[in-house]
Amino acid sequence: MGIVRAAISVSLDGYVAGPRQSIEVPLGEGGEALHTWVVQTRVWREAHGLEGGLEGVSGEVLAEEMRAVGAEIMGRGKFGPPGGGAWQEPLWNGWWGEEPPFRKPVFVLTHHPREPLVLSGTTFTFVTGGVEEALALAREAAADLDVFVGGGADVIDQFLAAGLLDQLDLHVAPVLLGGGSRLFAGAGTDVRLEQVRAVGAPGVAHLRYRVVR
Numbered sequence: 001m002g003i004v005r006a007a008i009s010v011s012l013d014g015y016v017a018g019p020r021q022s023i024e025v026p027l028g029e030g031g032e033a034l035h036t037w038v039v040q041t042r043v044w045r046e047a048h049g050l051e052g053g054l055e056g057v058s059g060e061v062l063a064e065e066m067r068a069v070g071a072e073i074m075g076r077g078k079f080g081p082p083g084g085g086a087w088q089e090p091l092w093n094g095w096w097g098e099e100p101p102f103r104k105p106v107f108v109l110t111h112h113p114r115e116p117l118v119l120s121g122t123t124f125t126f127v128t129g130g131v132e133e134a135l136a137l138a139r140e141a142a143a144d145l146d147v148f149v150g151g152g153a154d155v156i157d158q159f160l161a162a163g164l165l166d167q168l169d170l171h172v173a174p175v176l177l178g179g180g181s182r183l184f185a186g187a188g189t190d191v192r193l194e195q196v197r198a199v200g201a202p203g204v205a206h207l208r209y210r211v212v213r
Contacts, residue, residue: 002146004135006156007065007169009034009204011177016153019179021082026095033175037204038062047101057201065169070142072102073134075155076110077181079124086112093117094124105141107134109155131158157186165211168193172205 008016011034018028027034038044042053043062053059076084081092091114094100100122107125114126127134138147149159159165170183184191197208 001139002068002070002142002144003166004147004149004159004164005167005169006149006151006159006165007171008151008153008156008183009038009171009173010183011173011175013176013178014182014184015177015180016151016183017181018177021180023081026080026082028177028180030175030177031180034171034173034177037171037173037201049099049101057199058204058206061171061199061201061206068146069104069148070145071105071107071138072148072150073107073109073131073138073155074150075152076108077152077154078150079108079110084110087114091117093119105138107138107141109134131155131162131164135159135164153181153183154186157184160184160187160191160211163211163213168209168211170207170209172207173203 010016016034018031021028021031025031037058040054041059041062042055043059043066045051045053047066079094099120103121105123105125107127109131110126110128113128116126117124125137127137135147149156149165156165156168160168192212193209194212195207196210197206199206
């Protein structure tokens, strides 16, 4: 059985998205700067059907992060649209168009039931029973591969608080957002992390932590 791991880009002051997220500004004001490092890599661009991109340390880190993942769990905030609430017609199908980059089973945590959505190799299953139900479904789908918790901050916090996460990778960008969606705000004070890796690269520091139980 694989491990349960999360990875997310974060500002120096602890935010994974800026304030005032909207359809027009999905990552909030200033939030796009958190991902400058990743969108420049060849690995990311290739996964999104784009050409070009940079080789280097960040690309190697990202490629490692993408390997051996059998299923992903994400929150309603990452799937969208901003504001959440009951699903409205026409149904929102995510930020990624008709060809999402996941190409694996994705389990979306939500309070509002919805039939599964299949888009070009990616099946989104909407889970209303919380993180433990989502993890059970994702483990079954992933078989012997890892389960990836893709965010946002609240979902990662829930996994940490429930003791369900094995590994956490933070990609720290030299950005101050001053507000927005903050990581660890709901994780509690009992979480213990052991740093196992720190890799510097242009515009980002890649940090890896093992969750100590």
